[in-house]
Amino acid sequence: MKYFAVFLPMLDEEKSKQYRPDHLAYLEEKGSEGKIFAKGPFVDGAGGLVIYKGENLKEVEEIVKQDPYIVYGARGSEIHEWDMAVIEER
Template structure:
């Protein structure tokens, strides 16, 4: 399994507010499916971050493109494969 850090910069604040419930539901479903390690918003209001766990970059991108924030133009996205180092999690 690989980790992908996905930045979700704010494009449209009003759309982000409108589609937030659907976005959070989408994330909860992906977390339940074992596809998300962690997620959260930036406290300065500029967007958020999701850490996806998938086998490939393409799989991560496919999931990101299903996010209501992306579908409705509330946020853009940037994906980076992430080499996580942590004493908290085991692989």
Template structure:
């Protein structure tokens, strides 16, 4: 399984507000299917980030395009394969 970081920059703030419940439901469904590693919004309102788990870039792109934010034109996306490297301090037990 590979990781793919999907940057979801704001395209249309009104559409983003309208489709937020659908977007959150979609992310919950993807979490249940173990297709999401992490997710969150940027605090400056610029958009958000979702890290998907998928077998290929094509599969990850299908997941991103199915997100209501992207499908309805509220957000754009940029997708990159991502390799996770934990900082040594994060990996050390307390």
């Protein structure tokens, strides 16, 4: 399983507010399918970040294209495969 960081930059704040419930429901669905590692908005309002889990980039691209934020033009998307390294606390 690979990890993919998906930056969702704000494109339209009004659309973002309008489609937020749909976006959150979509993320909940994907989370229950085991496709999400972490998610959350940026506190400065610039957008948000979702860390997806998938077999490859194509799979994650398909998931992201179905996010209501993307479908309705509220947010853009930028996908990067993420080579996660866990730092152990001492």
